[in-house]
Amino acid sequence: MADLQRLAIASEQIDRQKVVLTIEQQHYLRRVLRLGVGERFIVMDGEGKWWLAKLTPDIFGKTELTAVLEQEILIQNELSIELTLISALPKGNNFDEVVRQSTELGVTHILPVISSRTLLKPSSQKLRRWEKIASEAAEQSERQVVPKIRETVEYSVALSLFENQNFSTNCHKYICVARNNYPLLLDNLLDNQKLESIIIATGPEGGWTNGEIEAAIASGFQAVSLGKRILRAVTAPLVALSLVAAVLERRKA
CATH class of the missing domain: 3.40.1280.10 (SPOUT methyltransferase, trefoil knot domain)
Incomplete structure (x- = not known):
């Protein structure tokens, strides 16, 4: 997974297994990182957790894109204190x-x-x-x-x-x-x-x-x-x- 792109989000953006992406984050994923629908990336909540996520259309139509969390990634890269x-x-x-x-x-x-x-x-x-x-x-x-x-x-x-x-x-x-x-x-x-x-x-x-x-x-x-x-x-x-x-x-x- 080392080659996957990473996106930091706020923990309150997570709703069950879905990530509500901001307009800025959608632009970053599509226009900057060049990710397409169905492609995977890593979501990090900035508080210690990582997930493997997949970019998908928003079926509720509130935004253009959303992300679905597929699995939590266990990783420890932080200093001990x-x-x-x-x-x-x-x-x-x-x-x-x-x-x-x-x-x-x-x-x-x-x-x-x-x-x-x-x-x-x-x-x-x-x-x-x-x-x-x-x-x-x-x-x-x-x-x-x-x-x-x-x-x-x-x-x-x-x-x-x-x-x-x-x-x-x-x-x-x-x-x-x-x-x-x-x-x-x-x-x-x-x-x-x-x-x-x-x-x-x-x-x-x-x-x-x-x-x-x-x-x-x-x-x-x-x-x-x-x-x-x-x-x-x-x-x-x-x-x-x-x-x-x-x-x-x-x-x-």
């Missing part, structure tokens, strides 16, 4: 790539934040765009879960959100800091054998301010380094998440 990225928004449209590549690497939650040095103030339409990018990236990377993207908040609000939640003792929170003598993130990950969830914060162009670093540490985050080189705001999340994914995949293997 929940992985949350707190990312200060980079300039321009660069956060699009952060969302896309973070999804490919296995992140489960993304929280964009506005820090002291953030230049971008996103519009409300940005969230819908990022959700669409995450959905497309989950399809492409054969994930079972589409990451949840939260509304953009101020940095201080983000810290309070995670400070007040009742995390287990095996939840590890890291803030990545450049130009420092903090321990390497990789070393810390390798030293922690029991990881149930991870939260990683990466900063904006110019990095976190000293006050932001101190506030994170006071909220239970551990300051870590990604290495001696200075990484761009769009590169740091990918490096951090790649390290986490590599460690978790190695343990799983």
